[in-house]
Amino acid sequence: MKIWLDGALRDSESARVSVFDHGLTVGDGIFETVKAVDGRPFALTRHLDRLTRSARGLGLPDPDLDEVRRACAAVLEANPVPLGRLRLTYTGGHGPLGSDRGDQGPTLVVALGGTTRRPDTTAVVTVPWTRNERGALTGLKTTSYAENVVALARAHEHGATEALFGNTVGQLCEGTGSNVFVVLDGEIHTPPLASGCLAGITRHLVVEWTGAKETDLPLDVLREADEIFLTSTLRDVQAVHRVDDRELSAAPGPVTAKAMRIFDERSAADIDP
Ligand code: PLP
Numbered sequence: 001m002k003i004w005l006d007g008a009l010r011d012s013e014s015a016r017v018s019v020f021d022h023g024l025t026v027g028d029g030i031f032e033t034v035k036a037v038d039g040r041p042f043a044l045t046r047h048l049d050r051l052t053r054s055a056r057g058l059g060l061p062d063p064d065l066d067e068v069r070r071a072c073a074a075v076l077e078a079n080p081v082p083l084g085r086l087r088l089t090y091t092g093g094h095g096p097l098g099s100d101r102g103d104q105g106p107t108l109v110v111a112l113g114g115t116t117r118r119p120d121t122t123a124v125v126t127v128p129w130t131r132n133e134r135g136a137l138t139g140l141k142t143t144s145y146a147e148n149v150v151a152l153a154r155a156h157e158h159g160a161t162e163a164l165f166g167n168t169v170g171q172l173c174e175g176t177g178s179n180v181f182v183v184l185d186g187e188i189h190t191p192p193l194a195s196g197c198l199a200g201i202t203r204h205l206v207v208e209w210t211g212a213k214e215t216d217l218p219l220d221v222l223r224e225a226d227e228i229f230l231t232s233t234l235r236d237v238q239a240v241h242r243v244d245d246r247e248l249s250a251a252p253g254p255v256t257a258k259a260m261r262i263f264d265e266r267s268a269a270d271i272d273p
Helices: 044-058 065-078 146-157 201-210 254-269
Strands: 002-005 008-011 029-037 083-091 107-113 121-131 162-167 172-175 179-184 187-190 227-232 236-243
Touching: 002 065, 008 065, 029 044, 029 065, 044 065, 044 083, 044 201, 065 083, 065 107, 121 146, 121 172, 121 227, 146 162, 172 179, 179 201, 179 254, 187 201, 201 227, 201 236, 201 254, 227 254, 236 254
Parallel strands: 121 162, 121 236
Antiparallel strands: 002 008, 002 107, 029 083, 083 107, 162 172, 179 187, 179 227, 227 236
């Protein structure tokens, strides 16, 4: 596979990043996952805005967005697939061991992964660990994902594909790699960004396109919601058919099915909404 590393397209087998790259040693890095349909990245402008916000939040230099766009185009051209996910990784770069930042400039990698569409429904579990709605990294899409790896392993132990977190004050927050929506009395609600969730791009578009409300919700809402769904670049809109031991009889329910339809139609009509 051809990937982009530091200014050029290279063979993934021969491309090398320093073993002292701070993305590896201290998780000092950020990333984006971008859906690509027929070789065209979806919502790229929004992803690049978030990449820049995450870089600023971590104190990394602003990424060169012209280079990132060129890299995405080059990787997609070199690896043609009908549906793919671009993975953009941008790290603190090579530097001394320890938490000080190196001075040799950041590392940019763009690669292509995941060519399958996710199923329309899934099972989720809640986990006892919390998202910190006031942490230094809250809202930034960093490569420090070990907490999500642990939570996702818990989900897999229970035959689920996603784990949902509450925050430190017991409100519903988000999944390891998704935002969460609930349907109550026919209305769609999702936790506000102040809950500590990532400003998901799919979440934003679903709120805009369906009129979903941003509402503080207790984690317990998952026990009574009429319908539950997840959003992410990898899932688009995905209905939840089981949360912990609770089966949701008809998933996707009617409101979720409509949200799925709206998302599919609007995203097919506009590649950079
Ligand atoms: N929340 C977290 C923690 C994520 O990692 C992601 C995506 O990777 C999302 C939410 C969904 O964001 P998006 O819709 O931009 O993919």
